[in-house]
Amino acid sequence: MTSVLYRAAEEARLAPSILNTQPWRWEVRGEVLELYCDPARQLEHLDPHGRLMILSCGAALHHARVALAAAGYEPVVERWPDPSQPGLLARIRDCRPRPAGRESLLAYDSIRRRRTDRRPFAGGVRVPAAEVARLAAVAEAEHVRLYPIERADIVYLRYAVRGADTVGAHDEGIADDLRRWTHRGADTGDGVPLGTVVAPVLRPVGVRDFGLGDSAALEPGSGDDRSAEYVVLATDRDEPGDWLTAGEATSAVWLAAISEGLAVSPMSNVVEIPGARVLVRSLLHPPGEPQLVLRLGVAQGHEPPPASPRRTGPEVVDTE
Ligand SMILES: Cc1cc2nc3c(=O)[nH]c(=O)nc-3n(C[C@H](O)[C@H](O)[C@H](O)COP(=O)(O)O)c2cc1C
Structure with a gap:
């Protein structure tokens, strides 16, 4: 299970974040995966309350959930599990085997293809x-x-x-x-x-x-x-x-x-x-x-924008 949790945290590196600050840190401890925010990466002036830092961590948490579901696991997710540790945002534990559904496989496939695309949309084709x-x-x-x-x-x-x-x-x-x-x-x-x-x-x-x-x-x-x-x-x-x-x-x-x-x-x-x-x-x-x-x-069918960089697995995921 430890390696499945590690891989989920690694996949979560691809999540979007404010100015690509990637303000998260993961810890794998046996069969438990913990998500922490990293206040050193909080934007002091643009995000003084940490709203966008925590929103970004939420996106990473969902990416990890998708990766686990696609790998065939349904976890228990506790949000803010320990009031004495305000930086600990979520604890993922008790992963039970569960066959991956179509939706989670589609979402998993989208993790690699997702980009922020800021280009203006062309033509009159509206989103239905x-x-x-x-x-x-x-x-x-x-x-x-x-x-x-x-x-x-x-x-x-x-x-x-x-x-x-x-x-x-x-x-x-x-x-x-x-x-x-x-x-x-x-x-x-x-x-x-x-x-x-x-x-x-x-x-x-x-x-x-x-x-x-x-x-x-x-x-x-x-x-x-x-x-x-x-x-x-x-x-x-x-x-x-x-x-x-x-x-x-x-x-x-x-x-x-x-x-x-x-x-x-x-x-x-x-x-x-x-x-x-x-x-x-x-x-x-x-x-x-x-x-x-x-x-x-x-999307107009043209090449997606270039991928933004990400830190490496060992930089964001700690293991025991
Ligand atoms: C909470 C949050 C706020 C964001 N705000 C903006 C924004 O105001 N303008 C913008 O162009 N991109 C915004 N982004 C997109 C990020 O800049 C982008 O996710 C990051 O640079 C990584 O690029 P990627 O999404 O292509 O992987 C935001 C992303 C998140 C998660």
């Missing part, structure tokens, strides 16, 4: 409403609500993003966080590479401005992004436990979207900046606490 409803059901199964943004409300999302970008651009600390994680050394195995950031282009709702200007190297292609769909993942409350759950749902929705041939990029600046967050919250009926916005579109 039935697909959005299916993704909402996937989120619901993870105890998170998925709200599609109405076409008429997209303008408010645009304002929220613009406001968040303006605040970010004038905040030296946030600009520092962005600079640091977009200019990592060649061998750190983390950070956002220039080749995955799309060159600036006019679109209805901007994607995060990484402050890279023309050095952002990914060709945007011919799309104008008018067919993009925006969904908000939201929880009832806004506590660290909700952030972890929202991260698990982010991974579940994203992997399901990939297996349906969709492309995805998250937009978290609108939840990082309090004013933008209030505006996004006002779009949610029934009310909810926004945790992350996802931009979805039909």
